[in-house]
Amino acid sequence: MSGDVVPADVFKLAMRRLAAGVTIITTCHDGERCGLTATAVCSLSADPPQLLVCVNRSSQAHDIIKRGANLCVNLLARRHKALAARFAGQKKGVVGEERFRAGKWTTLKTTAPALDDALASFDCVVRETVESSTHTIFIGNVVEVRLRAEGHPLLYAGGSYAGLQVIADRRKRTAVTAVTRRPAKRRRAKRA
Amino acid sequence: MSGDVVPADVFKLAMRRLAAGVTIITTCHDGERCGLTATAVCSLSADPPQLLVCVNRSSQAHDIIKRGANLCVNLLARRHKALAARFAGQKKGVVGEERFRAGKWTTLKTTAPALDDALASFDCVVRETVESSTHTIFIGNVVEVRLRAEGHPLLYAGGSYAGLQVIADRRKRTAVTAVTRRPAKRRRAKRA
Numbered sequence: 001m002s003g004d005v006v007p008a009d010v011f012k013l014a015m016r017r018l019a020a021g022v023t024i025i026t027t028c029h030d031g032e033r034c035g036l037t038a039t040a041v042c043s044l045s046a047d048p049p050q051l052l053v054c055v056n057r058s059s060q061a062h063d064i065i066k067r068g069a070n071l072c073v074n075l076l077a078r079r080h081k082a083l084a085a086r087f088a089g090q091k092k093g094v095v096g097e098e099r100f101r102a103g104k105w106t107t108l109k110t111t112a113p114a115l116d117d118a119l120a121s122f123d124c125v126v127r128e129t130v131e132s133s134t135h136t137i138f139i140g141n142v143v144e145v146r147l148r149a150e151g152h153p154l155l156y157a158g159g160s161y162a163g164l165q166v167i168a169d170r171r172k173r174t175a176v177t178a179v180t181r182r183p184a185k186r187r188r189a190k191r192a
Numbered sequence: 193m194s195g196d197v198v199p200a201d202v203f204k205l206a207m208r209r210l211a212a213g214v215t216i217i218t219t220c221h222d223g224e225r226c227g228l229t230a231t232a233v234c235s236l237s238a239d240p241p242q243l244l245v246c247v248n249r250s251s252q253a254h255d256i257i258k259r260g261a262n263l264c265v266n267l268l269a270r271r272h273k274a275l276a277a278r279f280a281g282q283k284k285g286v287v288g289e290e291r292f293r294a295g296k297w298t299t300l301k302t303t304a305p306a307l308d309d310a311l312a313s314f315d316c317v318v319r320e321t322v323e324s325s326t327h328t329i330f331i332g333n334v335v336e337v338r339l340r341a342e343g344h345p346l347l348y349a350g351g352s353y354a355g356l357q358v359i360a361d362r363r364k365r366t367a368v369t370a371v372t373r374r375p376a377k378r379r380r381a382k383r384a
Contacts, residue, residue: 044232
């Protein structure tokens with residue numbers, strides 16, 4: 001078989017179909033914070049607790065993390081859609097420290113900003129970096145986790161933000177939080 | 193700050209909140225096929241087209257890919273929920289070749305099985321491996337892509353399978369495929 005790869009546009013078109021949870025990855029160096037919206041985040045191992053993120057080498061955060069700063073991965077909820085757009089650079093000219101004027105940010109163990117009402121925040125010490133042509137994979141050891149009350153995760157698929165919908169399970173009630181309001185309507189109907 | 197990591201159970205609990213698209217990763221060695229359900233899949237770069245997958249070192253597929261076999265990443269649709277469970281080992285004793293008795297499987301450029309009606313299949317030549325304690329990261333160059341008609345992606349979050357739900361956008365109609373049947377009902381209503 002040939003080792004030739006597919007054209008970039010074909011790859012991108014197909015990758016739009018990979019639905020993923022939306023996160024904001026943050027870092028901080030000498031008191032200056034920066035961050036970016038990312039979906040390329042994976043759990044790597046539970047023991048030791050490690051995750052990986054793929055960060056574009058053209059981003060400001062990339063160079064800071066590369067030089068040794070830590071990072072924090074914040075899992076976004078549906079209510080964070082505007083914040084996701086802001087950290088994705090969709091508000092022109094809003095970069096670096098300016099992005100943090102929206103949302104409430106604190107820190108955990110490292111100096112990387114943690115979004116106060118994220119579904120979960122993973123505070124990481126970067127253990128290893130693997131370089132690719134356009135992106136770097138950062139592997140982080142998770143040194144602190146902050147969990148908030150469960151909420152509706154924000155997803156990205158097909159070039160748009162989306163929410164999660166329960167698939168009914170005949171055997172048991174599923175634990176995934178429903179975003180549809182139908183069950184509430186059914187309850188009202190029974191009461192009436 | 194301390195370099196101490198969080199306990200594995202705390203990490204796992206928080207990671208349940210990272211919603212992700214469900215895939216089946218396959219490989220083939222000497223005509224023997226094997227595969228596993230996975231959510232730890234990321235796009236790495238578009239030029240060259242590369243993705244990464246994190247595969248548990250205890251899986252049969254891991255050792256085969258590690259020894260030099262290629263792999264195929266198949267993005268699942270909602271209709272593949274039972275297939276996802278089968279390849280996740282939820283049907284006891286169904287391993288290796290036996291798993292492929294469900295679904296229609298073909299091949300693309302490599303010998304790794306491609307699910308005929310996956311939302312998209314990414315046929316990859318493994319370019320690099322990065323070892324972690326329990327998992328290995330395989331970085332693949334994408335040598336062929338097969339796209340099928342758009343469908344509803346299968347997601348996994350909070351320990352359950354789920355679907356995608358559109359978030360209404362006031363400015364434009366979103367491109368994400370809705371899983372609710374409401375629009376169809378509206379169309380019927382108009383015709384009536």
